[in-house]
Amino acid sequence: MPVVTFDYNDYLNIFGYKISKEELIERLPMIGADFDKVEDDEISIEFFPNRPDLASVEGIARASRAFFDFEKGLKKYDVEKSDIVIDVDPSVRKVRPFVTCALVKNITMTDELITSLMDMQEKLHFGIGRNRRKVAIGVHNFEPVQPPFMYKAVDPNSVQFVPLAKVESMTLSEILERHEKGVDYANLLDGFDKYPLIVDSNNNVLSFPPIINGSLTEVTPFTTDLFIDVTGTNIKAINHTLNIVVTALAERGGKIYSTTIKYDGDSYISPDLTPVKRTLSVSYANKILGTKMNEKEVIDCLKKMGHDAEKLDEDRIDVKIPAWRADILHDIDLVEDVSVGYGYDKFEIDFPKALTFGGVLPHFDLFDGLRNIMIGLGFSEVTTFTISNERDEFEKMGLEKGKRVQIENPIGEEYSCLRVSLIPSVLKILTENRHHSLPQQIFELGIVVDESFKNKQHLAAVKMDAKANFTECKSLVDAVLRDSGKKYDIRDKDHPAFVNGRCASVVCDNKEIGFFGELHPKTITQFNLEHPIIAFELQAENMV
Secondary structure, eight states: OOEEEEEHHHHHHHHOSOOOHHHHHHHGGGGTEEEEEEETTEEEEEEOTTOGGGSSHHHHHHHHHHHTTSSOSOOOOOEEOOOOEEEEOGGGTTTOOEEEEEEEESOOOOHHHHHHHHHHHHHHHHTTTTTTTSEEEEEEESTTOOSOEEEEEEOTTTOEEOBTTOSSOEEHHHHHHHSHHHHHHGGGGTTOSSEEEEEOTTOOEEEETTTEEBGGGOOOTTOOOEEEEEEESOHHHHHHHHHHHHHHHHHTTOEEEOEEEEETTEEEEEOOOOOEEEEEEHHHHHHHHTOOOOHHHHHHHHHHTTOEEEEOSSSEEEEEEOTTOTTOOSHHHHHHHHHHHHOGGGSOOOOOSSOOOOOOOHHHHHHHHHHHHHHHTTOEEOOOOSEEOHIIIIITTTOOOOOOOBOSSOSSTTSSEEOSOSHHHHHHHHHHTTTSOSOEEEEEEEEEEOTTSOEEEEEEEEEEOTTOOHHHHHHHHHHHHHHTTOOOEEEEOOOTTEEEEEEEEEEETTEEEEEEEEEOHHHHHHTTOOSOEEEEEEEGGGGO
16 A cells, blocks of 8 residues: 655644644544654555545645544635646547646645655556556646647657757657656557657746656746646546546646647636535445434545535435545545545444354365365466466467456556456466476366356366377366266267367257367467467366
8 A cells, every 4th residue: 555654733724723742643543544654753554545636744734634524624725827738639639648737836845845746656556557558647847938839749750859867859659769757658659669758838848747847847845836737548547536636736736727738629628626426325325334323424524534524405415525535436436435424433333233153155176176176187287367368368279259257447558358268368378488398287267158158167278398289188078077976978070270180069958168288380480479278168067
């Protein structure tokens, strides 16, 4: 979980009220945190990662004002209008389509602010930003540049500028090859022939997102006006991120100014700090929490968590959620806030009303037996991720893409769907261990998601050896089925991942429950392997 480190006196300056260090240490964890360490005036506190708005001392001070009953309810920030415009060129649509910006003036740069800003930026990059893939933040000195700005995609060798921490001008391609940040994040632009860029009206480069800013807009101790850009692949994520950053700066005395984003003939104003409205049922909250709170008590709990709330009728409450709370996605998230505002220490500890004794489900006895059989045959057990990707599940196995559960917002190409078979996952383990000596024989008893989108338990095993062949694979399958007490038939099967004529299916009660054979050389090379491999996969749940 993210650890935020801050100075107690700096916290008090932002907090605006008196609270002893002892009381702060005692009460602050009740928001949903745990102290990592306290050394003199330096405090390190660990917050749950679902609260990115608490990734800075400024966010902690704002939240604790409400939680400690000093300023309950929604914190309001003024946003002044400005004539700053950023035009979004259609060329970025396929690369990194979204951008949002803001200007924050009258900043007094202190060591504490600079440290907090850098730390918050990195935590947001890692959390909401998925290591900059989903969201990347640029913080600029506004003085050297001249709006309007342009967000566009350009040829990697068509533009040169001096990146941060360098003194020589480089093309975008050279930055990815030679700059430390370029090397670290070059993979985010793999497969694109054009790279995103933010420039001002004089074609001065502000940012090469998500890689590096230009040295022209480097923030110095004398900077008073900060221009913030946030780019990414998800519009909600970049808006939440911008709101978190600008409101943190406003807690330091900064004045927020809006910008106009022009995109495909439309325009919108950012930042948008309009609270999100949601209705919460009091009876629903009480049912989940096991409490008997009335509307007024629930409203008070919500206000302690920084929301605005008012009674709608006898059971419903209108809630206004701060624009920087990226974690409120469902009514249950508001119920969690009610529980925190109510106080975890107030929930009564009780023992179960009835004693029950757990037992092993029938299938799990079979699964344990299958494990013992495989270990007895000399195989080592592995456990892999249920999340996979279409290339491993279908393309490498020579299959047409079939029904599968897809991930709507995957963190990367490697994790885009749930697996439909265990063999690709086990083969990837061989790939990672191909430098070890032969033979290598491993198995997995794990979950796949079938065409009816239900979880099914499968058993798969592979053996890589110079002498591995179909006969040996059949003897292994015979041993597994015989020792598990299952009657079966063996029939010919055509499978594109296996050598033609050296693949068979396992049939029980006229239903195929698995297959086995010699993998085709093409399949083997797709997984960057070189030696003969035999493999089988059985539907474990159908072996009862």
